[in-house]
Amino acid sequence: AQTVTQSQPEMSVQEAETVTLSCTYDTSESDYYLFWYKQPPSRQMILVIRQEAYKQQNATENRFSVNFQKAAKSFSLKISDSQLGDAAMYFCAYRSADFGNEKLTFGTGTRLTIIP
Amino acid sequence: NAGVTQTPKFRILKIGQSMTLQCTQDMNHNYMYWYRQDPGMGLKLIYYSVGAGITDKGEVPNGYNVSRSTTEDFPLRLELAAPSQTSVYFCASNTGPYNEQFFGPGTRLTVL
Numbered sequence: 001a002q003t004v005t006q007s008q009p010e011m012s013v014q015e016a017e018t019v020t021l022s023c024t025y026d027t028s029e030s031d032y033y034l035f036w037y038k039q040p041p042s043r044q045m046i047l048v049i050r051q052e053a054y055k056q057q058n059a060t061e062n063r064f065s066v067n068f069q070k071a072a073k074s075f076s077l078k079i080s081d082s083q084l085g086d087a088a089m090y091f092c093a094y095r096s097a098d099f100g101n102e103k104l105t106f107g108t109g110t111r112l113t114i115i116p
Numbered sequence: 117n118a119g120v121t122q123t124p125k126f127r128i129l130k131i132g133q134s135m136t137l138q139c140t141q142d143m144n145h146n147y148m149y150w151y152r153q154d155p156g157m158g159l160k161l162i163y164y165s166v167g168a169g170i171t172d173k174g175e176v177p178n179g180y181n182v183s184r185s186t187t188e189d190f191p192l193r194l195e196l197a198a199p200s201q202t203s204v205y206f207c208a209s210n211t212g213p214y215n216e217q218f219f220g221p222g223t224r225l226t227v228l
Binding site: 004033042043044045046047050091093095097099100103104105106108109 | 149156157158159160161174175204206208213214216217219221222
């Protein structure tokens, strides 16, 4: 079974600075998808970024980028130029590429605080 | 588009009571999911559906039932509420298994 570990329960960063959130996962599969979701106080789950394991290039979405290290099974999220609106819980998630295996496996989350 | 809507937003149940959590999406998504989120934890999949008339168990299905008679609706039924079912419940949908899941705002359920 796959597991996702987020070892930082809480992180804080000064506004406009850069912060990196860590995520490691355990799997025996070679093809899969990784996601970062943001959950603000409204509880809505919002997709931040997604990475396909077969792609070597790291995904980027504006101020958000990932460092995907397949051999190390590591998938960290970097937030540049942090803004107050980035304050939220961030969840790392894993999904098998096997058709029919619909489960998204989530980590326990990292609470990010932005210091003005 | 309203996206994924869930009702109610909050509910308190007594042990042994039953209720149905409603989920509706207006994006014509075939895939729909139910998750629960316990305090300090990530989401866990309860049930999912790949289309009308088709449902399957997720990671934590015990104590729940679902049905999918239409593309839009995917209700989650709790038959005999137990304190262990106190949680926040999220419904989600997407166009296919590898695509972004769109989440509803959640239902906070307390069983006393």
